[in-house]
Amino acid sequence: MTRVLFSSVCKPFGEEYGDGFGASYEGSHQLMWAQGMFRPRGVTTQWGIDFIAENIKTPTTTLHYPTLKEFAEELKKGYDYVGIAFIVPTLHKLLPMVEIARKVAPQTKLILGGYGTVLDDERLPKADYICRGEGVRFMRELLGEDVDAPIKQPVILQDTQLFSLPLGRTGYVFAGLGCPNGCDFCATSHYFKRKHIQFLPDGESIFRAVEDLYRKDLGVTTYWINDEDFLLNKKRGQGYLEAIRRSDLPPLSLSIFSSVKALSQFKPTELVEMGIDWIWVGYEGKRAGFSKMEGKSYAELFRELHSHGITVNASMIIGFDYQTPEIIWEEFDELMRLRPSICQFLIYGPAYGTPLHDRMRAEGRLLPMIDNDYSKQDGFSLGFDHPHISPEEMEALQRSMYRQEFERLGPSVFRVVDDCLAGYRNLKGHDAPRVRAKAERYREKAHRAQMLLPGAIRRVNSSSSVLLSNLQRDLREYTGKMTPLESLKSRLVPAAMNLTSLKLALGLDNQPPLTRKTFRHDG
Numbered sequence: 001m002t003r004v005l006f007s008s009v010c011k012p013f014g015e016e017y018g019d020g021f022g023a024s025y026e027g028s029h030q031l032m033w034a035q036g037m038f039r040p041r042g043v044t045t046q047w048g049i050d051f052i053a054e055n056i057k058t059p060t061t062t063l064h065y066p067t068l069k070e071f072a073e074e075l076k077k078g079y080d081y082v083g084i085a086f087i088v089p090t091l092h093k094l095l096p097m098v099e100i101a102r103k104v105a106p107q108t109k110l111i112l113g114g115y116g117t118v119l120d121d122e123r124l125p126k127a128d129y130i131c132r133g134e135g136v137r138f139m140r141e142l143l144g145e146d147v148d149a150p151i152k153q154p155v156i157l158q159d160t161q162l163f164s165l166p167l168g169r170t171g172y173v174f175a176g177l178g179c180p181n182g183c184d185f186c187a188t189s190h191y192f193k194r195k196h197i198q199f200l201p202d203g204e205s206i207f208r209a210v211e212d213l214y215r216k217d218l219g220v221t222t223y224w225i226n227d228e229d230f231l232l233n234k235k236r237g238q239g240y241l242e243a244i245r246r247s248d249l250p251p252l253s254l255s256i257f258s259s260v261k262a263l264s265q266f267k268p269t270e271l272v273e274m275g276i277d278w279i280w281v282g283y284e285g286k287r288a289g290f291s292k293m294e295g296k297s298y299a300e301l302f303r304e305l306h307s308h309g310i311t312v313n314a315s316m317i318i319g320f321d322y323q324t325p326e327i328i329w330e331e332f333d334e335l336m337r338l339r340p341s342i343c344q345f346l347i348y349g350p351a352y353g354t355p356l357h358d359r360m361r362a363e364g365r366l367l368p369m370i371d372n373d374y375s376k377q378d379g380f381s382l383g384f385d386h387p388h389i390s391p392e393e394m395e396a397l398q399r400s401m402y403r404q405e406f407e408r409l410g411p412s413v414f415r416v417v418d419d420c421l422a423g424y425r426n427l428k429g430h431d432a433p434r435v436r437a438k439a440e441r442y443r444e445k446a447h448r449a450q451m452l453l454p455g456a457i458r459r460v461n462s463s464s465s466v467l468l469s470n471l472q473r474d475l476r477e478y479t480g481k482m483t484p485l486e487s488l489k490s491r492l493v494p495a496a497m498n499l500t501s502l503k504l505a506l507g508l509d510n511q512p513p514l515t516r517k518t519f520r521h522d523g
Contacts, residue, residue, distance in 0.1 A: 002143065005079040006053060007063040008046035009086050009093035010071055011511050018092050022378030025065060025512040031313065031344050034402040037500045038411035040167055042160035043512045046085050048114065051174055052135045053519045054154035058143050064515035068096060075105040083111035088352060089378040091116055098125040115191055118353040134177060134197055151199045153209045157220065162413060163496040171220040173209045175200045179228035181259065181292045187351040188228060203239020214249060222253040230256040234265045241274050251438040253277050264295025268308040272427065273434045276310065283314040286331055287322050302338040309423015309442045311416045314340035318398060319348030324388045325397060332401055336408055341415040345401045346379035347394055360384045367391065410464035411456065418471055420446040425478060447479035451490040455497050
């Protein structure tokens with residue numbers, strides 16, 4: 001019987017192992033790396049290989065973050081195909097895996113997959129197959145299976161911790177790949193040639209996928225909808241809203257990627273009814289001119305979302321030609337006045353396969369690192385000759401923005417609590433039952449955060465201490481005082497914070513564990 005092995009790249013991770021600053025197995029790293037112990041921690045597995053494994057009939061094993069030794073030992077068990085998923089910045093991790101695969105399992109056919117395959121064949125190690133595009137169809141064709149068989153959703157869960165304490169569990173729903181917006185720097189959009197591949201074609205199918213995962217009774221009410229610009233297709237989004245309005249599901253918590261253009265099509269109360277309370281939205285340079293920025297002003301949109309309990313993760317790009325350091329700081333200050341809940345700051349990057357890369361090469365502005373050090377193509381290095389800012393200055397600007405955001409606005413986790421409190425206060429008397437129910441969920445989440453605040457207030461700067469003290473006062477007033485048991489738990493939080501500080505200082509728990517899954521066979 002044919003057998004398939006899929007693997008992520010191998011650990012260890014870190015700059016000392018050749019990785020760029022932005023490379024990590026934790027999604028929160030690119031958002032809150034400067035926030036130290038206040039950064040939630042959780043392992044983000046290589047979702048794509050589990051999604052493919054779930055949607056082929058052939059017995060398959062997946063490995064997430066093995067060591068090279070563990071990868072070799074798994075190969076020795078005998079597989080007909082081994083597929084390795086990588087991105088351009090992790091090409092250096094792929095190379096030794098290919099060598100090991102050829103050495104210990106020369107009979108096994110090697111498949112390269114993931115966004116790293118945007119590189120030309122001559123830049124990649126020799127493989128039997130290269131998957132460029134959507135992986136399920138590719139593997140079904142390769143294995144002689146029905147390419148049009150229905151798509152099934154795998155069970156993928158992520159546990160998150162804060163201060164070494166459990167924070168919650170998230171389930172993943174895969175609605176689609178690719179994005180039609182086609183921003184000139186976006187590798188994922190142009191990888192799929194600006195097409196939107198809909199695994200879940202309408203709102204009803206998205207709702208059913210969420211409902212199916214909820215009904216599995218895994219204790220999960222928080223879900224990440226994997227789609228590049230969820231709600232851009234208004235009919236699809238409206239269909240999801242209508243489906244959940246008809247359902248008996250409790251208030252859910254959905255996290256999404258979206259854009260100003262997409263969000264402007266819906267009322268904030270409609271987003272609340274859908275369960276959306278965490279939105280990753282682009283906040284590119286003011287003069288960037290991308291079509292997805294059309295719609296409501298950022299000030300209006302952020303104000304609406306915050307008042308409805310919705311967390312805003314703003315992703316700011318720096319490095320457009322028009323930007324000088326002074327302009328970058330002006331735009332940064334404008335963003336800070338909008339009080340985003342979470343921020344990402346990335347350097348405008350000419351990723352392979354994008355129009356920006358083609359333009360920079362045509363203009364002779366690409367720096368040598370583009371072809372000589374792929375690990376630097378991670379959003380934290382400047383890859384072209386900028387008219388006003390050197391690479392060193394750009395990188396220093398970016399790092400400083402992360403630190404300044406933390407110093408000015410305080411820990412993101414408590415900005416999220418503030419969002420919840422605002423949502424509760426503004427929506428608790430709403431006419432729609434589902435909105436009122438969501439408001440109550442906001443209240444419960446905000447109330448529980450009181451246990452963390454006494455210890456946190458002592459570990460932030462003076463301005464953040466004032467912010468957190470005011471939040472603590474408001475939480476007591478609007479959600480009630482802590483119970484005796486909650487007060488007892490609160491007194492234990494400083495010990496958990498000390499443990500987290502010790503782990504960070506000693507570099508403990510800074511590598512992901514191996515996750516091994518099997519599909520349709522034992523072993």
